[in-house]
Amino acid sequence: MVDKSYDIAIIGGGIIGLATAMELSESYPDKKIVVLEKESGVAKHQTGHNSGVIHAGIYYAPGSQKANFCSTGGKLLREFCDKHGIEYDMCGKLIVASDENEIPGLEELYRRGTENGAEGLRIVEKDEMHEIEPHVAGVKAIFSPNTGIIDYQKVSIAYAAELSENGGDLLTNCELRSISKKDDDIYMETNLGTIKTTFLINCAGLQADKVAKLMGVETGIRIVPFRGEYFSIIPERSDLVNGLIYPVPNPNLPFLGVHFTKRMNGSVEAGPNAVFALAREGYKKTSFNIKDTLGTLSFLGFWRMSAKYWKVGVNEQYRSLVKGVFVKSLQKLVPDVTSKDLAEPGAGVRAQAINKKGELLQDFSIVETDNAIHVLSAPSPGATSSLTISKYLADMANKSFSLAK
Numbered sequence: 001m002v003d004k005s006y007d008i009a010i011i012g013g014g015i016i017g018l019a020t021a022m023e024l025s026e027s028y029p030d031k032k033i034v035v036l037e038k039e040s041g042v043a044k045h046q047t048g049h050n051s052g053v054i055h056a057g058i059y060y061a062p063g064s065q066k067a068n069f070c071s072t073g074g075k076l077l078r079e080f081c082d083k084h085g086i087e088y089d090m091c092g093k094l095i096v097a098s099d100e101n102e103i104p105g106l107e108e109l110y111r112r113g114t115e116n117g118a119e120g121l122r123i124v125e126k127d128e129m130h131e132i133e134p135h136v137a138g139v140k141a142i143f144s145p146n147t148g149i150i151d152y153q154k155v156s157i158a159y160a161a162e163l164s165e166n167g168g169d170l171l172t173n174c175e176l177r178s179i180s181k182k183d184d185d186i187y188m189e190t191n192l193g194t195i196k197t198t199f200l201i202n203c204a205g206l207q208a209d210k211v212a213k214l215m216g217v218e219t220g221i222r223i224v225p226f227r228g229e230y231f232s233i234i235p236e237r238s239d240l241v242n243g244l245i246y247p248v249p250n251p252n253l254p255f256l257g258v259h260f261t262k263r264m265n266g267s268v269e270a271g272p273n274a275v276f277a278l279a280r281e282g283y284k285k286t287s288f289n290i291k292d293t294l295g296t297l298s299f300l301g302f303w304r305m306s307a308k309y310w311k312v313g314v315n316e317q318y319r320s321l322v323k324g325v326f327v328k329s330l331q332k333l334v335p336d337v338t339s340k341d342l343a344e345p346g347a348g349v350r351a352q353a354i355n356k357k358g359e360l361l362q363d364f365s366i367v368e369t370d371n372a373i374h375v376l377s378a379p380s381p382g383a384t385s386s387l388t389i390s391k392y393l394a395d396m397a398n399k400s401f402s403l404a405k
């Protein structure tokens with residue numbers, strides 16, 4: 001029995017699914033739009049466990065979708081927040097070269113950031129570095145005044161409210177379990193019954209490859225979960241950090257290296273690392289999901305990736321298990337931090353897309369199929385760029401689904 005019928009169904013109530021639903025509901029008010037979210041509320045996975053940074057667009061290869069999305073994403077996000085009374089803090093960020101060997105990498109970042117249009121970037125020498133962050137160590141840094149912090153859960157709730165105001169539906173506690181197609185319609189079997197839609201947009205984050213598979217789409221990509229573990233700095237020591245302090249990252253990896261992040265509630269987080277996780281939605285070291293683990297281990301691309309990066313993987317696991325090693329990485333940036341300053345470990349899980357060759361996808365991956373669009377990979381700066389990604393997806397949907405007819 002068909003309980004409900006829609007023109008467009010979006011799978012996933014994370015920041016990208018909600019932004020896309022909001023955009024479509026504004027641009028196509030005559031279309032019936034629904035978001036299906038399996039959790040009891042929005043932004044319960046990557047969006048609600050991320051670092052809360054409004055990125056300025058420094059790291060990304062010029063011309064990549066990351067660079068293009070981020071170049072206007074932060075500005076649109078701030079405009080939205082100004083209009084909806086959501087607080088953010090443009091506290092600025094230092095990317096620090098710890099020694100002379102890291103200066104070429106730092107200069108390359110400066111070149112990329114400038115080409116990507118990141119505003120106000122400048123190279124700062126030691127004196128200015130210490131004026132900005134008195135406790136930082138290093139030989140040179142990039143200062144990005146256009147980097148800030150925000151609570152992306154609040155942003156997601158505001159997107160959901162706009163969707164509802166525009167007449168769209170958000171169904172929480174609604175898990176998509178299987179899909180069948182009949183004529184031009186898609187029938188989605190959920191725990192709340194069958195829901196019919198003409199078009200589908202898959203924004204399922206950590207589950208995006210599985211949702212694509214439910215539609216019979218073989219993407220050649222597998223989501224491999226990487227847990228990013230961090231510690232909070234105890235409140236008495238949070239004055240060690242004023243804003244955001246990052247290292248020069250390894251350009252071959254899609255991770256930024258352990259860093260210090262000020263949060264909107266005034267706390268400071270240190271981390272995250274990146275360790276292979278045994279559950280896509282498991283936030284503890286002990287989290288284990290047999291299906292997720294077997295799914296990863298049976299994918300040839302995972303073994304090819306492991307052969308390439310096993311050394312990095314072993315180091316990250318070691319840093320995860322031994323707090324002293326984690327602290328040492330942090331001391332490279334802020335020598336005064338000690339193990340006693342770290343409390344309350346937490347974690348986020350990153351949906352890292354890997355292809356059959358074992359390559360870690362660094363950029364967004366969005367594919368169109370009959371009646372559907374699949375966002376297979378939406379890495380950082382996905383939250384910063386949610387309003388540019390949503391416009392991109394709405395344009396794609398308009399062309400692909402002929403919405404304007």
Ligand SMILES: Cc1cc2nc3c(=O)[nH]c(=O)nc-3n(C[C@H](O)[C@H](O)[C@H](O)COP(=O)(O)OP(=O)(O)OC[C@H]3O[C@@H](n4cnc5c(N)ncnc54)[C@H](O)[C@@H]3O)c2cc1C
Binds near residue numbers: 045
């Ligand atoms: C540790 C970490 C730190 C990050 N830091 C930043 C940062 O500082 N700044 C930044 O811009 N970006 C950051 N990112 C990236 C950013 O968080 C992501 O790009 C963004 O959250 C992706 O949003 P999403 O909606 O695609 O996925 P998600 O937020 O994961 O949402 C997907 C949703 O789909 C739902 N779902 C899945 N399967 C089903 C199903 N079958 N039925 C119904 N619902 C389903 C899930 O429950 C989930 O709510 C970070 C990411 C991580 C992991």
